[in-house]
Amino acid sequence: xxxxxxxxxxxxxxxxxxxxxxxxxxxxxxxxLTVRSTLWSLSVAVVLVIGFGAIMASASKSQDAFGDGVSxxxxxxxxxxxxxxxxxxxxxxxxxxxxxxxxxxxxxxxAAPTRTPALLAKTVVLGIASxxxxxxxxxxxxxxxQAILSSTDHAASxxxxxxxxxxxxxxxxLSFMTMFSLSIGAIVRNTAAGISIVVGLLLILPTFLPIIPxxxxxxxxxxxxxxxxxxxxxxxxxxxxAWVGFAILAAWTVVGTIVAAVLLKRRDA
Amino acid sequence: xxxVQNLTKRYGHKTxxxxxxxxxxxxxxxxxxxxxxxxxxxxxxxIVGLDRPTHGSxxxxxxxxxxxxxxxxxxxxxxxxxxxxxxxSAYNHLRAMAATHGIPLSRVxxxxxxxxxxxxxxxxxxxxxxxxxxxxxxxxxxxxxxxTLLLDEPVNGLDPEGVLWVRQLVRSLASEGRTVFLSxxxxxxxxxTADHIVVIGRGKILADAPVSQILAAASGNGxxxxxxxxxxxxxxxxxxxxxVTSSEPGLLYVNGADAxxxxxxxxxxxxxxxxxxxxxxxxxxxYMELTADSVEYHxxxxxxxxxxxxxxxxxxxxGGK
Numbered sequence: 009x010x011x012x013x014x015x016x017x018x019x020x021x022x023x024x025x026x027x028x029x030x031x032x033x034x035x036x037x038x039x040x041l042t043v044r045s046t047l048w049s050l051s052v053a054v055v056l057v058i059g060f061g062a063i064m065a066s067a068s069k070s071q072d073a074f075g076d077g078v079s080x081x082x083x084x085x086x087x088x089x090x091x092x093x094x095x096x097x098x099x100x101x102x103x104x105x106x107x108x109x110x111x112x113x114x115x116x117x118x119a120a121p122t123r124t125p126a127l128l129a130k131t132v133v134l135g136i137a138s139x140x141x142x143x144x145x146x147x148x149x150x151x152x153x154q155a156i157l158s159s160t161d162h163a164a165s166x167x168x169x170x171x172x173x174x175x176x177x178x179x180x181x182l183s184f185m186t187m188f189s190l191s192i193g194a195i196v197r198n199t200a201a202g203i204s205i206v207v208g209l210l211l212i213l214p215t216f217l218p219i220i221p222x223x224x225x226x227x228x229x230x231x232x233x234x235x236x237x238x239x240x241x242x243x244x245x246x247x248x249x250a251w252v253g254f255a256i257l258a259a260w261t262v263v264g265t266i267v268a269a270v271l272l273k274r275r276d277a
Numbered sequence: 278x279x280x281v282q283n284l285t286k287r288y289g290h291k292t293x294x295x296x297x298x299x300x301x302x303x304x305x306x307x308x309x310x311x312x313x314x315x316x317x318x319x320x321x322x323x324i325v326g327l328d329r330p331t332h333g334s335x336x337x338x339x340x341x342x343x344x345x346x347x348x349x350x351x352x353x354x355x356x357x358x359x360x361x362x363x364x365x366s367a368y369n370h371l372r373a374m375a376a377t378h379g380i381p382l383s384r385v386x387x388x389x390x391x392x393x394x395x396x397x398x399x400x401x402x403x404x405x406x407x408x409x410x411x412x413x414x415x416x417x418x419x420x421x422x423x424x425t426l427l428l429d430e431p432v433n434g435l436d437p438e439g440v441l442w443v444r445q446l447v448r449s450l451a452s453e454g455r456t457v458f459l460s461x462x463x464x465x466x467x468x469x470t471a472d473h474i475v476v477i478g479r480g481k482i483l484a485d486a487p488v489s490q491i492l493a494a495a496s497g498n499g500x501x502x503x504x505x506x507x508x509x510x511x512x513x514x515x516x517x518x519x520x521v522t523s524s525e526p527g528l529l530y531v532n533g534a535d536a537x538x539x540x541x542x543x544x545x546x547x548x549x550x551x552x553x554x555x556x557x558x559x560x561x562x563x564y565m566e567l568t569a570d571s572v573e574y575h576x577x578x579x580x581x582x583x584x585x586x587x588x589x590x591x592x593x594x595x596g597g598k
Contacts, residue, residue: 025421112362
């Protein structure tokens with residue numbers, strides 16, 4: 009190692025090196041892109057969306073798989089989202105959970121001791137990255153599905169009613185699901201617990217709560233975060249209208265992020 | 278400059294840091310010593326805002342750490358070299374840290390070179406040895422060219438070349454006017470590196486003084502004298518106020534008078550001296566004395582006990598800068 013000494017200006021702070029939100033965003037983007045598992049997970053998610061879209065389209069060529077009025081060409085690309093969402097959930101939780109499990113969080117909070125901006129920067133980066141990747145994969149799935157269905161009369165086009173909203177809505181759904189998972193991960197500071205909680209809210213509660221014949225539980229099920237999928241479904245396929253369902257998921261995300269930020273600020277690193 | 282005022286940290290019933298106050302001055306190397314569990318790491322974590330104090334305050338260059346707009350240029354901290362994502366390369370970790378402050382890539386390359394990480398910079402941190410991980414931690418601490426350095430066990434796992442490098446680096450940084458605060462259990466290194474020592478035990482400050490003063494006040498200092506007229510010499514020394522002990526005939530151990538004074542006293546009274554040896558205590562012995570009552574985790578003794586019994590000071594040392 010060299011014994012090079014550092015020269016320092018004797019007067020004046022190095023004030024150009026201050027922490028700003030854009031710089032935190034850049035740091036979070038570097039963190040996001042420099043861990044192999046992140047890029048692998050996104051690849052898996054992309055394959056799930058495109059793959060299941062293709063499978064649904066091929067299987068439904070001769071039949072009206074989704075019932076009256078719901079075009080196969082519009083729905084098939086969305087099917088893969090229900091599988092891919094699990095990958096995005098894991099991505100969101102791991103985004104902060106891995107910082108706690110490796111101790112990286114102490115480095116992050118040393119660089120950004122006001123803490124809240126670091127959490128928000130991570131949320132924004134994950135939210136935008138998941139939106140972009142999922143939107144591209146859904147659009148690719150859409151065109152692949154239409155190609156598979158081109159010989160039938162089940163194909164859809166972008167101009168069909170609701171189709172554009174469903175595609176954008178699916179990307180929004182996945183993006184907010186990622187950010188919501190991040191907030192849960194930040195609250196429990198543990199990857200396994202975070203994933204269990206989100207999967208519980210998303211898959212287990214909606215499946216098992218309705219079995220219990222108690223009316224309040226049936227109401228609760230209507231307000232779980234998973235009802236956000238209304239934004240990617242044709243009208244009438246969900247208990248809520250598209251944007252009401254999305255607003256519920258958005259509310260879960262916002263509340264989760266606020267709670268995470270408050271706890272982050274208050275607790276020891 | 279780090280100012281700690283009445284800092285307290287409680288975890289439930291346990292008080293890890295108990296009303297601690299001290300100042301770490303710029304331009305010198307200040308060592309932070311204490312037994313395991315004494316509260317060293319907790320205190321250092323509170324300095325950089327990772328832990329919230331229960332009471333009291335700590336400021337760095339006049340402001341709490343979190344109030345600085347450029348924290349990494351104010352304080353470079355190595356508290357836990359393992360605070361890195363194992364799946365990321367050292368280079369990318371440094372890039373991510375540098376990006377938060379807009380520190381340029383050239384600086385990242387500079388610290389990689391300074392810490393000797395060039396050959397492993399692009400490798401995953403998970404595969405690093407203890408020493409390489411430690412060098413990465415030092416690289417991160419130096420990234421912002423900080424005015425203050427906070428190092429918790431910086432030479433842990435380093436080879437002798439690395440230990441020497443850290444000692445030289447730390448001394449040269451202090452001589453540039455920076456504040457250097459480092460903790461270590463390696464007494465011999467600390468004695469060579471530090472100018473000022475703060476000793477903590479069971480959450481309380483036991484000593485806060487220049488190294489020379491801590492060594493001088495320890496009881497291990499003295500003069501060993503062998504003389505056929507030992508008893509006579511002891512009687513001659515007694516009025517000067519120095520303590521004289523004798524463990525065998527003809528051997529005296531004098532505490533509180535220097536060798537020259539004893540020699541002159543012997544000569545003026547015609548006492549023959551066979552040996553006149555100044556004994557200097559080590560920082561290790563002085564530290565053991567200070568913290569004898571404060572050790573949390575005692576090891577079981579093995580074999581015959583080591584150092585001879587030493588008297589404990591009855592007052593706490595605090596000294597000037």
